[in-house]
Amino acid sequence: MKLYDYVLSGNCYKIRLFAALLGIPYETVAVDLYPGKEQTRPAFLRLNPAGTLPVLQDGDLTLTDSSAILTYLARRHDPTGQWCPQDPELLAQLVGWLSFADDLTRTSGAARLHAIFKKPIDSVAAQKGAHALLRRLELHLCDQEFDDSSFLLGKAPTIADIACFPYVALAPDGGVELDGYAAVQRWIYAIRKLDGFLPMPGIHPLHEHPDKPLPEGLNARLEA
Numbered sequence: 001m002k003l004y005d006y007v008l009s010g011n012c013y014k015i016r017l018f019a020a021l022l023g024i025p026y027e028t029v030a031v032d033l034y035p036g037k038e039q040t041r042p043a044f045l046r047l048n049p050a051g052t053l054p055v056l057q058d059g060d061l062t063l064t065d066s067s068a069i070l071t072y073l074a075r076r077h078d079p080t081g082q083w084c085p086q087d088p089e090l091l092a093q094l095v096g097w098l099s100f101a102d103d104l105t106r107t108s109g110a111a112r113l114h115a116i117f118k119k120p121i122d123s124v125a126a127q128k129g130a131h132a133l134l135r136r137l138e139l140h141l142c143d144q145e146f147d148d149s150s151f152l153l154g155k156a157p158t159i160a161d162i163a164c165f166p167y168v169a170l171a172p173d174g175g176v177e178l179d180g181y182a183a184v185q186r187w188i189y190a191i192r193k194l195d196g197f198l199p200m201p202g203i204h205p206l207h208e209h210p211d212k213p214l215p216e217g218l219n220a221r222l223e224a
Contacts, residue, residue, distance in 0.1 A: 001026040004047070004055040006033045008116070010109055010166035011066040012054040013200045018070055018162045020198035022077050026056075034117050067098040070159040083159050090153055097152050097160035103133055104167040111174025112167070123175070130176040134184060137168065141183035150187060157194065165191050169203045 003019075005012045005028050019026055031053055032038040039051045048055050048064045056063045056072070063069045074084035085091060107129035113119040114126065144150040152160045169188050171178060178185055191197070192205070199205050 002029055002057040003027070004029045004031050004044075004053060004057075006031050006053050008201060009033065009053055010112075010170055011105060013166045013203070014066050014162055015054050015056065015069050015073075016200070017165070017198050018073060018083075018159065021162075021194060021196045022073065022083075023196065024073060024077050067101065067159075067163055070098075070163055074159050082156050083162075085153070085158065090158075093153055094158055094160045098163050100133065100136075101160075101163035101167070104130070104164060107133060108167040108171045108174055108176055111176055112170055113174075115174045127174065127176050130171055130174070134168070134171070134176070134178070134181050137164070137187075138181045138183050141187050150183075150190065152187075157191065161187075161191055166200075166203070173202055 001024070003012070003015055003026050005016065007030070018024075031044065033053065038044055039048075039053065045051055047062065050064060052064065054064075054066055054069060056069045058072075061072075063072055071084055078084065085094065107126050110119070110121050111123050111126035111130060114121050114123040140152070141150060144154070151157045152164065165188070168178075168184060169191075178188075192203075197205065
């Protein structure tokens with residue numbers, strides 16, 4: 001199995017992180033997105049005409065979407081079914097969170113691209129969109145039990161958590177600070193303490209607990 005990868009890409013990191021958590025072996029092919037723009041060259045476009053990463057090759061199969069890759073790896077390598085549950089209600093919720101992860105890429109991820117690589121986008125709009133998503137995530141997590149073992153679909157992590165995690169944890173790179181999102185910070189902590197957690201630049205190994213209490217009047221403030 002071969003992963004075409006860029007180390008600073010949050011979407012590529014999703015795959016590296018999930019593979020580490022499940023102990024899935026793979027070969028990495030580094031792609032020079034910045035500054036080389038290797039993804040625009042004919043050789044790469046023959047692999048993925050969209051010119052995006054990540055790309056996963058497994059035998060004759062080529063996948064070019066991070067959520068599709070996570071789903072494939074979960075179904076192929078997780079016999080327990082924990083990471084991609086097939087219960088109709090949970091599966092529907094999971095698909096919704098995978099869509100939410102795409103929205104994070106378009107907002108938090110875009111703001112980060114502007115800050116790090118000077119990509120010409122409306123960074124203010126991207127940051128505003130990211131905060132709107134973070135408020136939704138905060139409220140959802142507050143509806144769960146507010147502790148160090150809460151995940152998007154309950155007490156066990158799924159690929160929904162892996163899909164959403166990078167561009168939440170990396171949000172400060174794009175000027176989207178996480179102060180005030182106490183439940184989100186607890187969720188980040190819960191993922192970082194998973195066995196097999198793999199860091200990336202900007203998302204470090206766990207050092208200490210972000211022990212912040214849930215602010216009073218949080219729901220009213222977030223809904224304002």
